[in-house]
Amino acid sequence: MSxxxxxxxxxxxxxxxxxxxxxxxxxxxxxxxxxxxISAVEESTPDYAWEDIEDALEKHGYRRxxxxxxxxxx
Numbered sequence: 001m002s003x004x005x006x007x008x009x010x011x012x013x014x015x016x017x018x019x020x021x022x023x024x025x026x027x028x029x030x031x032x033x034x035x036x037x038i039s040a041v042e043e044s045t046p047d048y049a050w051e052d053i054e055d056a057l058e059k060h061g062y063r064r065x066x067x068x069x070x071x072x073x074x
Contacts, residue, residue, distance in 0.1 A: 003020050003021075004020065004021040004023075004027060004030070005018055005019070005020055005021065005065060006018070006019050006020075006021055006027075006030060006031070006034060006062075008034070013069055013072075015050075016069060017050070017054075017064065018064070018065040018066075018067045019034075019057060019062040019063060019064055019065060020062065020063045020065055021062065022060070022061035022062065024061075025061075030062075033060065034057065034062065037053070037056050037057055037060060038053055038056075040056070041053050041056050
């Protein structure tokens with residue numbers, strides 16, 4: 001069984017996150033779903049942090065995945 005992953009981009013490399021997509025969602029549906037969840041957190045919690053978003057995502061079956069971002073090519 002393969003795990004579907006989603007990269008949540010950020011303007012800073014340290015802010016990039018990867019989450020697993022619940023098995024019952026297709027990729028396009030998951031993208032719209034995650035966008036809605038993040039928007040709801042941003043609207044309801046003006047001083048939100050990643051932990052607030054992560055908690056909201058986990059309530060909907062998304063799980064944070066640890067990853068290693070390669071070295072800068074600068």
